[in-house]
Amino acid sequence: xxxxxxxxxxxxxxxxxxxxxxxxxxxxxxxxxxxxxxxxxxxxxxxxxxxxxxxxxxxxxxxxxxxxxxxxxxxxxxxxxxxxxxxxxxxxxxxxxxxxxxxxxxxxxxxxxxxxxxxxxxxxxxxxxxxxxxxxxxxxxxxxxxxxxxxxxxxxxxxxxxxxxxxxxxxxxxxxxxxxxxxxxxxxxxxxxxxxxxxxxxxxxxxxxxxxxxxxxxxxxxxxxxxxxxxxxxxxxxxxxxxxxxxxxxxxxxxxxxxxxxxxxxxxxxxxxxxxxxx
Numbered sequence: 001x002x003x004x005x006x007x008x009x010x011x012x013x014x015x016x017x018x019x020x021x022x023x024x025x026x027x028x029x030x031x032x033x034x035x036x037x038x039x040x041x042x043x044x045x046x047x048x049x050x051x052x053x054x055x056x057x058x059x060x061x062x063x064x065x066x067x068x069x070x071x072x073x074x075x076x077x078x079x080x081x082x083x084x085x086x087x088x089x090x091x092x093x094x095x096x097x098x099x100x101x102x103x104x105x106x107x108x109x110x111x112x113x114x115x116x117x118x119x120x121x122x123x124x125x126x127x128x129x130x131x132x133x134x135x136x137x138x139x140x141x142x143x144x145x146x147x148x149x150x151x152x153x154x155x156x157x158x159x160x161x162x163x164x165x166x167x168x169x170x171x172x173x174x175x176x177x178x179x180x181x182x183x184x185x186x187x188x189x190x191x192x193x194x195x196x197x198x199x200x201x202x203x204x205x206x207x208x209x210x211x212x213x214x215x216x217x218x219x220x221x222x223x224x225x226x227x228x229x230x231x232x233x234x235x236x237x238x239x240x241x242x243x244x245x246x247x248x249x250x251x252x253x254x255x256x257x258x259x260x261x262x263x264x265x266x267x268x269x270x271x272x273x274x275x276x277x278x279x
Contacts, residue, residue: 007223007258008040010072010189013055015208016251017043022060022188024229026252031064033256040196042069044189046182046212048075048099048121048147048163049200074147074182075099078119079106080191081181082145088118088260092137094130094166095121099147113137120167120178121147124160131166135173144170148182150212183207186215193222204258208232208249210240218242223260227251 011017017027033040043066045055052071059066075095079102082089088107092115093099099109099121138144149164167178181187193203203222207213208230217224223233226244228234229251237243245260 006039007202007204008193008196009034009193010042010044010196010203010205010217011251012183012205012207012209012213012220012230013043013045014047016206016227017059017064019229021062024227024250024252026250028063030251030254035065040198042072042192042196043070044072044183044192046074046077046148046150046163047153048073048102048182048265049096049123050098051101052076053100054098072188072195073098073102074188075102077185077188077191078104078121078145078147079108079180081187082117082119083107089116091115091117091119092134092142093119094123094126094134095119095123095147096123096125104199115142117145118142118170119145119147120163120170122153122166123161128219131169134170138170138176140176144174144178145174146178146180146182147213149180150177150182183212184219184253186216186220189216189222191218193220206254210236210242210244214244215242217244221259225254 016024018024052073055071056068057068075098083106090109090111091103092112093110103110116138118137146167147163150162151160151164153162171177183189200221204225205213205217205222205223206227208227210232214224214226215276225246225248226232227248227250229249229264234247247256
């Protein structure tokens with residue numbers, strides 16, 4: 001039991017569980033604690049490149065036991081969304097295996113012409129020819145979908161253009177705005193909560209990015225925990241009109257007994273105990 005309420009966790013991955021090829025300190029122990037207490041959780045990622053099986057294998061190699069059932073990706077959320085909007089539809093895809101697999105599982109056909117949707121994810125295999133094709137299809141009436149709007153992706157050597165940067169080219173060329181399904185979209189974050197069978201008040205979003213993880217959690221009424229092991233520093237917080245419920249150095253410092261404050265003042269952070277801060 002965690003605190004007086006049995007919370008469940010939505011866990012961002014890059015910057016929260018690992019950075020590049022290395023686990024964040026305390027991450028493996030935190031996941032073991034969740035399993036030992038039978039606490040429900042999902043790993044949530046805005047990266048559409050890998051399949052759930054690929055992600056689970058990566059975690060396993062790092063020392064975190066995981067199965068496909070533990071993973072929820074923006075590719076899954078996107079494929080389920082378009083399948084609900086137009087069952088059995090077609091899509092022109094800029095992306096890799098994770099996105100293509102999710103679309104096929106959800107009954108979608110990947111095509112080069114006359115597509116219902118143009119769907120954009122991450123990847124290193126994008127060509128300018130595919131961007132030209134996407135622009136022409138969107139201009140002809142295909143609906144533009146982004147798996148997420150993250151402008152960049154972290155790599156071992158620095159950042160590279162993310163899905164948001166690729167989508168921006170198509171938006172500029174066509175004058176049409178993409179619809180995004182990944183975090184902070186409520187489509188992905190609500191679907192993940194429902195998959196765990198949790199109420200909003202029982203859900204804790206843990207992330208390292210204010211604009212996606214924390215914003216999405218706040219918008220849906222989830223409790224939010226910001227970890228400082230990724231892309232956000234404590235000095236960044238006063239710039240935002242919203243705030244996390246807790247701020248910790250890393251997931252290893254999330255207390256076993258969670259006692260969230262009743263209200264949040266985004267302009268004030270008060271030291272709580274150890275490496276834990278409450279808003």
